[in-house]
Amino acid sequence: xxxxxxxxxxxxxxxxxxxxxxxxxxxxxxxxxxxxxxxxxxxxxxxxxxxxxxxxxxxxxxxxxxxxxxxxxxxxxxxxxxxxxxxxxxxxxxxxxxxxxxxxxxxxxxxxxxxxxxxxxxxxxxxxxxxxxxxxxxxxxxxxxxxxxxxxxxxxxxxxxxxxxxxxxxxxxxxxxxxxxxxxxxxxxxxxxxxxxxxxxxxxxxxxxxxxxxxxxxxxxxxxxxxxxxxxxxxxxxxxxxxxxxxxxxxxxxxxxxxxxxxxxxxxxxxxxxxxxxxxxxxxxxxxxxxxxxxxxxxxxxxxxxxxxxxxxxxxxxxxxxxxxxxxxxxxxxxxxxxxxxxxxxxxxxxxxxxxxxxxxxxxxxx
Ligand SMILES: [Mn+2]
Numbered sequence: 001x002x003x004x005x006x007x008x009x010x011x012x013x014x015x016x017x018x019x020x021x022x023x024x025x026x027x028x029x030x031x032x033x034x035x036x037x038x039x040x041x042x043x044x045x046x047x048x049x050x051x052x053x054x055x056x057x058x059x060x061x062x063x064x065x066x067x068x069x070x071x072x073x074x075x076x077x078x079x080x081x082x083x084x085x086x087x088x089x090x091x092x093x094x095x096x097x098x099x100x101x102x103x104x105x106x107x108x109x110x111x112x113x114x115x116x117x118x119x120x121x122x123x124x125x126x127x128x129x130x131x132x133x134x135x136x137x138x139x140x141x142x143x144x145x146x147x148x149x150x151x152x153x154x155x156x157x158x159x160x161x162x163x164x165x166x167x168x169x170x171x172x173x174x175x176x177x178x179x180x181x182x183x184x185x186x187x188x189x190x191x192x193x194x195x196x197x198x199x200x201x202x203x204x205x206x207x208x209x210x211x212x213x214x215x216x217x218x219x220x221x222x223x224x225x226x227x228x229x230x231x232x233x234x235x236x237x238x239x240x241x242x243x244x245x246x247x248x249x250x251x252x253x254x255x256x257x258x259x260x261x262x263x264x265x266x267x268x269x270x271x272x273x274x275x276x277x278x279x280x281x282x283x284x285x286x287x288x289x290x291x292x293x294x295x296x297x298x299x300x301x302x303x304x305x306x307x308x309x310x311x312x313x314x315x316x317x318x319x320x321x322x323x324x325x326x327x328x329x330x331x332x333x334x335x336x337x338x339x340x341x342x343x344x345x346x347x348x349x350x351x352x353x354x355x356x357x358x359x360x361x362x363x364x365x366x367x
Contacts, residue, residue: 049099051101052076058100066229078347079307103130103132105339105340106329107332107333116147125148128148129157129160156177162176162177181195214241217250268294269363274293274298282311282313283313297316312347312358317344318344324366335350336351336354
């Protein structure tokens with residue numbers, strides 16, 4: 001970054017943060033309002049990024065968008081994705097929207113296109129950036145609406161955000177993208193691997209892992225997750241954010257207890273290992289379920305109390321040849337839920353009474 005650019009950025013930051021800046025800003029706004037008295041419609045000025053809150057790819061994507069374009073961040077999980085979008089639709093001030101790392105399923109894709117149609121009619125600029133398997137018809141529909149679609153199943157979302165908006169990002173941004181690639185098992189891809197090469201491998205691995213444990217362990221603290229986005233967008237390394245390593249150590253201890261629990265509680269069918277998880281996230285347990293069961297597919301599921309549904313995580317081993325994301329998308333939809341994702345890592349929401357059927361059908365479909 002040039003010195004001039006840095007100064008400008010710092011000045012902008014100060015103006016944003018200090019009270020004087022706020023007053024000055026609102027004064028400028030007030031003058032501007034007087035001048036354009038004729039305008040009836042509220043001025044569209046808002047930039048919003050809706051991103052996935054459950055892993056480092058979503059959080060890092062949000063951080064890079066924030067660094068490049070500023071604006072507000074909205075973090076969601078899959079069940080909350082459509083609610084958040086519907087809320088954004090009603091925001092009269094919205095000027096541009098970025099949607100990151102939120103894959104679409106058979107169940108959600110039509111509603112997503114409908115929402116985009118409304119936004120485009122209002123001339124809101126929309127950019128959709130993702131790497132999950134997507135119906136080509138949906139891409140065509142979005143492109144017809146002139147939604148900018150950045151989609152590549154070969155690189156994680158944050159790496160694609162980095163590649164697309166490099167010129168608006170600082171020289172720390174590739175590190176943020178690298179952490180995301182590691183967490184999504186995509187640091188061996190063409191761009192991802194080039195980014196990883198910039199850094200010491202072990203340094204990148206420990207940073208990505210500590211970041212991930214802080215994200216996964218703090219899913220119920222939305223303010224903390226937003227704080228992480230802010231710190232990363234301000235080019236902090238995970239170890240520079242207070243208490244991240246201490247928190248990660250607590251998570252590691254919990255995970256080691258999980259190994260014992262999975263050994264005890266896991267069940268198997270011919271092709272799958274599966275287990276209901278009671279006291280932690282399903283996604284934290286699912287790799288142990290797969291690994292310790294000796295099967296090529298692991299399933300872990302956790303009840304979302306009060307919703308009569310299970311949040312399900314599915315993982316495939318290197319030897320699993322089925323595309324789990326595609327199978328789960330169809331199966332979950334058939335059972336009245338939703339789901340999808342990657343070939344070897346995906347998730348679903350399944351109505352509580354259908355979970356056994358989901359497991360037996362998945363077991364049949366993967367051989
Ligand atoms: Mn991702």
